[in-house]
Amino acid sequence: SQELEQSPQSLIVQEGKNLTINCTSSKTLYGLYWYKQKYGEGLIFLMMLQKGGEEKSHEKITAKLDEKKQQSSLHITASQPSHAGIYLCGADGGGSNYKLTFGKGTLLTVNP
Amino acid sequence: DGGITQSPKYLFRKEGQNVTLSCEQNLNHDAMYWYRQDPGQGLRLIYYSQIVNDFQKGDIAEGYSVSREKKESFPLTVTSAQKNPTAFYLCASRMQANHHVYGYTFGSGTRLTVV
Numbered sequence: 001s002q003e004l005e006q007s008p009q010s011l012i013v014q015e016g017k018n019l020t021i022n023c024t025s026s027k028t029l030y031g032l033y034w035y036k037q038k039y040g041e042g043l044i045f046l047m048m049l050q051k052g053g054e055e056k057s058h059e060k061i062t063a064k065l066d067e068k069k070q071q072s073s074l075h076i077t078a079s080q081p082s083h084a085g086i087y088l089c090g091a092d093g094g095g096s097n098y099k100l101t102f103g104k105g106t107l108l109t110v111n112p
Numbered sequence: 113d114g115g116i117t118q119s120p121k122y123l124f125r126k127e128g129q130n131v132t133l134s135c136e137q138n139l140n141h142d143a144m145y146w147y148r149q150d151p152g153q154g155l156r157l158i159y160y161s162q163i164v165n166d167f168q169k170g171d172i173a174e175g176y177s178v179s180r181e182k183k184e185s186f187p188l189t190v191t192s193a194q195k196n197p198t199a200f201y202l203c204a205s206r207m208q209a210n211h212h213v214y215g216y217t218f219g220s221g222t223r224l225t226v227v
Contacts (some may be wrong), residue, residue: 009152033216042118042202043218088154090216098143098162098206099170100216104154 003027004089006103013057013079014111021074023089029069031092033100038085046074076108084110114139118203118219125188125190125197125226133188135203141217142181144186145204148172157201161186190224197226 035043044084147155157170162181175194
């Protein structure tokens with residue numbers, strides 16, 4: 001099965017600082033998803049990437065998928081306390097049996 | 113509005129008892145999934161179903177059972193054989209058409225505590 005490694009496991013930043021979270025796959029990624037989660041709640045969809053070299057942005061969050069489709073990064077510009085939470089990357093392995101495999105998540109704390 | 117409803121939000125059970133977690137969606141999605149989340153473990157796939165009356169084991173299916181009698185519903189039973197059932201359980205669904213991948217929608221979760 002596909003394995004996803006997220007780094008760092010946790011991150012503490014000062015409000016206004018930029019930060020990057022990485023997600024690396026052991027196999028070629030078919031679809032790469034980024035989600036955000038508040039503790040004890042469901043997952044909020046952020047972005048999905050499919051093509052090598054693809055980059056998407058929403059408000060202050062940018063996600064990229066490398067050309068080889070084995071690594072993705074999530075970049076937050078000028079972080080705010082509202083960005084705090086758990087960020088999870090998930091991946092489809094492709095084929096006819098779609099199922100989403102997740103990394104272990106990155107816990108982000110933004111200090112005001 | 114369409115979405116996924118998980119109930120209850122909090123559930124307490126005595127050790128040795130079976131318990132069923134509810135997951136209902138009105139998104140007309142074909143596929144449904146159950147995940148378990150433990151601190152520091154991310155989400156791990158328990159069971160998934162791509163069509164009615166069919167389902168497959170995920171990575172940690174032991175001690176769990178599911179059914180998919182209706183498109184809208186995918187209940188998860190945590191049996192007494194599950195050795196460490198206390199966890200946060202998340203249900204998800206996805207539309208599948210012509211092998212194009214659509215986004216996965218998640219419910220708000222059920223926190224199960226076994227005492």
